Structure formats: structure tokens, C-alpha cells
Amino acid sequence: MSTQPLLEVRDITKRFGGVTALNGVSMTLFPGEVVALAGDNGAGKSTLIKTISGVYHADMGEIRLNGEAVKFATPEAARGHGIETIYQDLALADNLSIGANIFLGREPMRKAFGFLPVLDRAKMAEAAKETMARLDFHVTRLTAPVGNFSGGQRQAVAIGRAVYWNAQVLIMDEPTAALGVPEQRKVVSLIQTLKAQGRGIIFISHNLQDIFAVSDRIVVLRRGTLAGERKIAETNHDEIVKLMVGG
Numbered sequence: 001m002s003t004q005p006l007l008e009v010r011d012i013t014k015r016f017g018g019v020t021a022l023n024g025v026s027m028t029l030f031p032g033e034v035v036a037l038a039g040d041n042g043a044g045k046s047t048l049i050k051t052i053s054g055v056y057h058a059d060m061g062e063i064r065l066n067g068e069a070v071k072f073a074t075p076e077a078a079r080g081h082g083i084e085t086i087y088q089d090l091a092l093a094d095n096l097s098i099g100a101n102i103f104l105g106r107e108p109m110r111k112a113f114g115f116l117p118v119l120d121r122a123k124m125a126e127a128a129k130e131t132m133a134r135l136d137f138h139v140t141r142l143t144a145p146v147g148n149f150s151g152g153q154r155q156a157v158a159i160g161r162a163v164y165w166n167a168q169v170l171i172m173d174e175p176t177a178a179l180g181v182p183e184q185r186k187v188v189s190l191i192q193t194l195k196a197q198g199r200g201i202i203f204i205s206h207n208l209q210d211i212f213a214v215s216d217r218i219v220v221l222r223r224g225t226l227a228g229e230r231k232i233a234e235t236n237h238d239e240i241v242k243l244m245v246g247g
């Protein structure tokens with residue numbers, strides 16, 4: 001594994017009025033690494049991922065990407081630097097195809113009759129085919145609206161969009177929640193594919209089984225502070241639960 005972290009979060013503090021949601025939290029993420037974020041409700045997991053991805057701005061602390069200090073004014077700025085976040089709602093347009101979802105808001109155009117700008121549907125379809133193949137994810141109906149897909153397939157489309165736009169850091173909020181067991185396995189396998197491609201993955205999960213199946217490390221937050229950090233190979237469920245609840 002590389003010695004330079006892809007992402008470094010140093011001493012981040014974030015307050016909302018009188019509430020300190022994060023208090024001096026630090027973590028690192030290496031290329032090809034999967035780090036799980038765990039913690040009870042209100043521990044600060046969402047605030048941390050939103051601070052990394054430009055939704056919130058830290059009151060104190062620093063974020064470094066490939067060794068350089070970065071400050072993202074907006075989620076778009078974070079995306080421009082290869083940090084893509086996939087929230088639980090997946091932000092897909094159900095009535096559109098995979099290709100159209102990949103390009104949502106950034107549609108490719110071509111000129112018909114040499115001058116008339118029209119949607120480049122061929123490029124969108126080709127991108128959909130290539131991207132899903134890169135994820136080793138086979139969908140038979142590339143042109144079907146994604147609203148017809150299963151939960152796991154929809155998750156794959158959201159991941160595909162991030163991959164198409166060259167995400168180096170993928171942040172996923174509960175990617176396996178609300179999925180049946182076979183679908184959870186597919187998502188776990190997708191995460192393994194992303195890892196093998198050298199991307200860094202941070203994911204929030206309440207499911208310790210999934211965390212242990214897919215992560216290299218686990219970062220546990222408790223009431224806005226770092227309760228502990230463990231390599232998955234050197235810990236177990238009991239220890240993680242104790243870190244989560246404290247005492």
C-alpha cells in the first residue's frame with residue numbers, strides 16, 4: 001500500500017450553534033483502502049463525511065488530498081477534485097437510463113446536421129456500457145429506466161456515475177442499508193472492485209457484518225470525538241461495540 005495518504009483529515013472541529021458535532025477528529029485514507037465509519041446515532045458520522053465533501057465547512061482543522069491542503073466551498077468543488085459522495089437516496093432520476101443518470105446535469109451534446117445541438121445519446125449509452133463493465137456489473141437492459149432496477153443495481157448505477165467522473169475518494173452513506181442479503185453481497189463485491197482499482201472508500205454503516213466483510217480499517221466516533229481506530233484484522237465485533245457505546 002502507498003505511504004502517502006490519499007486523504008487526511010486533521011483535527012477537524014465542526015459546531016452547529018452550541019452543539020459540537022465534531023471535536024478534533026482526525027483520520028486518513030490510503031489508495032486502495034476501505035475505511036468504515038461507525039458510531040451510534042449522533043456520533044458525528046454524517047457531519048464528518050459532509051465536511052470532507054464540501055457540504056459543511058470545518059470551524060477548525062485541515063483536509064489534505066494527495067498531500068495538499070484543500071478547502072472545498074461546495075460539493076461540486078470536492079467532486080472536481082475526485083471526491084464523490086453517494087448518499088442513501090442515491091440521487092438518481094428514476095425515469096432515465098443508466099447513461100442519462102451518469103451524465104445528469106453534465107449532458108454531452110453533439111451537432112445534428114452539422115449545427116443543431118442535440119443530446120449525444122450514443123455517447124451516453126457507450127459510457128453506461130463501459131462503466132458498468134469496468135465495475136464487472138452486468139445489466140441486461142442498458143436503456144431501461146433505472147426506476148425498474150433492484151436496490152443493488154441502483155447502487156451500482158450511483159457508483160458507476162462516480163467512477164465515470166473519476167472519483168479517487170468514494171464516500172458512501174449506508175450503501176447496504178435497505179437491501180436484501182444477495183444485493184448486499186453485490187454491493188460488497190462492487191466495493192472490492194473499486195478498492196482493487198486503487199480508489200479510496202469511506203463508508204458509513206451500522207452493519208458490523210458488512211464492515212467486517214469489506215473494510216481494512218474502522219474508525220469509531222462517539223459524541224463527536226474519535227473513540228478509536230482499529231485494523232479489521234486486529235479487532236472483533238465486541239471491541240467495536242464497546243468503542244461505540246463507551247464506558
Ligand SMILES: Nc1ncnc2c1ncn2[C@@H]1O[C@H](COP(=O)(O)OP(=O)(O)OP(=O)(O)O)[C@@H](O)[C@H]1O
Nearest residue numbers: 016019020021039040041042043044045046047048
Ligand atoms: N445541521 C445541523 N444543525 C444542528 N445540529 C446538527 C446538524 N447536523 C448534525 N447536528 C448535530 O451534530 C451531532 C452529530 O450528528 P450527525 O448527524 O453527524 O451524527 P451521525 O453519527 O451521522 O448520526 P446518525 O447515525 O443518526 O445519522 C448530533 O448531535 C446532531 O444533532
